[in-house]
Amino acid sequence: MVMKNHLYSLVETACQKFPRSIAFYEKGQAYTxxxxxxxxxxxxxxxxxxxxxxxxxxxxxxxxxxxxxxxxxxxxxxxxxxxxxxxxxxxxxxxxxxxxxxxxxxxxxxxxxxxxxxxxxxxxxxxxxxxxxxxxxxxxxxxxxxxxxxxxxxxxxxxxxxxxxxxxxxxxxxxxxxxxxxxxxxxxTTSGPKLVMQSQSNLVTHANNCAKFYGLNKHGMTLLAVLPFCGAFGLNAVLAAFSGGAATVIIDALDGKEAALLMKKYKVTHLFGSDDMYRKIIDSCDEEKPFPDARFFGFGAFNSSFHEYAVNAWARGIPLFGLYGSSEVMAIFSAQDDSMTLKERIKGGGKPTAGDEAKIRIRDIATSNILPAGESGEIEIQSPTNFTGYLDNDEATRNALTEDGFFKTGDLGYIREDGSLVYESRMGDAIRLGGFLVNPSEIEDVIKKVPNVLDVCVVAIQYQEANVAIAFVKESQESEGLENQVIDACKLNLAPFKVPKYVFKVSEFPATSGPNGLKIQRGSLRNMAEAAVGN
The missing domain is CATH 3.40.50.12780 (ANL, N-terminal domain)
Incomplete structure (x- = not known):
């Protein structure tokens, strides 16, 4: 009899259910x-x-x-x-x-x-x-x-x-x-990272929930594991596939072209990763519909606007769904589903893999009141897979939890009428303009439609006693007057207080590399903006 609350029970259960099935492919070798x-x-x-x-x-x-x-x-x-x-x-x-x-x-x-x-x-x-x-x-x-x-x-x-x-x-x-x-x-920060403790039973529960939720327990499913296993995003995905009896194709480091070839060779049905990862894989493919076996490709958008890219991917038959998660509540904690419109399907968030056992609520940042559906505030979560604390840091653990045991995510979002989550941004990334809390992606989406704009990141700084938006733009090709085109597009499509005060061209965004991929350092961009305008 297998006791199912410890992690090794996943191995014992898998060997009982499908001992001769392929668990992993690595460098051309198969392991049952x-x-x-x-x-x-x-x-x-x-x-x-x-x-x-x-x-x-x-x-x-x-x-x-x-x-x-x-x-x-x-x-x-x-x-x-x-x-x-x-x-x-x-x-x-x-x-x-x-x-x-x-x-x-x-x-x-x-x-x-x-x-x-x-x-x-x-x-x-x-x-x-x-x-x-x-x-x-x-x-x-x-x-x-x-x-x-x-x-x-x-x-x-x-x-x-x-x-x-x-x-x-x-x-x-x-x-x-x-x-x-x-x-x-x-x-x-300067004191180094906090270490999130996750228990064996939490990982087992989450793996089993995810296997069912994402359909990894169905016959013939195959996952491509790309993100490092040292992070929750990479590990949670492979544990879910293992729990469901799906095969996992492992690559030791991301190469877009290699990943795309393996996806075709092994008929990969599932993939989880960052926006940066998807760009590298999809951009390496010339075919109109490169992945005919794809069932569910979940993504977390960690950088500037990914909306238009995701829409174009769907047009090529690439089923991208927005995700939500963290080390504290587990990665791939929730996901949008195909009953949503395309616009809603590619937003971060969705329904929790734990179903009704997971509770999500939104708290007003100014008043601390719990908000109704449709209103934005801080996301708070209580679920069977909430972390057990930060290692040797009781103060940080207490500060991260409400009195009734909800994890304060530090993320901005809202709940739809059907109870599903919409993630908007990190609270530290959200910007206050004209007295309103603004998701920078709202401005970035407009700017990305300007010809010759390859990518954009918007931050806010204080300028002459008011908060103003500053846009950093990467060009697809060198062009004259791009700054004015960006501002004109924003004036046409956005409220005046959302229009960037300045537009700066950059060759690359400052970014850090982590287990989930590259993340833009918006703090560094704010420092650059303040230096450029003489603050």
């Missing part, structure tokens, strides 16, 4: 669910032999792959908390994650493409890794001794000695589902 379970068993045996036990924090520093997932499930089977390290991190970010979590062990790979993780680890301040007793490094050979910095490493040979034939249950009791399974990193 039963083969994947054997990989996990071998790792559980190895970890147990190294003294890893329930309650330990273990850092996982690997690129997307079957290995990442098998280590993760194995560590969950032992009741460990996984600290996923983003492979794009630099020295300071790695030090911050290590200091905050104090992992007992580190599982890593030697390198990926041009980045040498072993060299990077050797540069990390010693105090940041002093908690680590065990390091496993895939691809390690002992000619790398100069980079080992006196730390003791285990290599592939050590792991291969485990036969993988023993029953997992002989190594440890079944873990309690309330144990923290993983720490997701939020966007940080």
């Amino acid at each position: 669910f039963s083969e994947f379970e054997e990989m996990c068993k071998r790792k559980v045996q190895w970890l147990s032999g190294k003294g890893v036990k329930e309650g330990d924090f273990i850092a996982l520093w690997l690129v997307n792959g079957v290995e990442w997932l098998s280590w993760y499930f194995s560590l969950s089977r032992l009741g460990c908390t996984v600290v996923p390290i983003n492979t794009r991190y630099g020295k300071k970010e790695i030090e911050d994650m290590m200091v905050k979590s104090s992992p007992k062990a580190l599982i890593m790979q030697k390198e990926f493409r041009s980045k040498n993780f072993l060299n990077l680890l050797s540069s990390v301040e010693r105090h940041a890794v002093e908690s680590i007793d065990v390091i496993y490094c895939a691809g390690l050979n002992f000619s790398d001794s100069d980079e080992l910095n006196e730390m003791v490493f285990f290599s592939d040979d050590s792991l291969s000695e485990c036969c993988g034939e023993s029953e997992v249950s002989s190594y440890a009791p079944v873990p309690n589902g309330s144990l923290t399974s993983i720490l997701f990193s939020t966007s940080g």
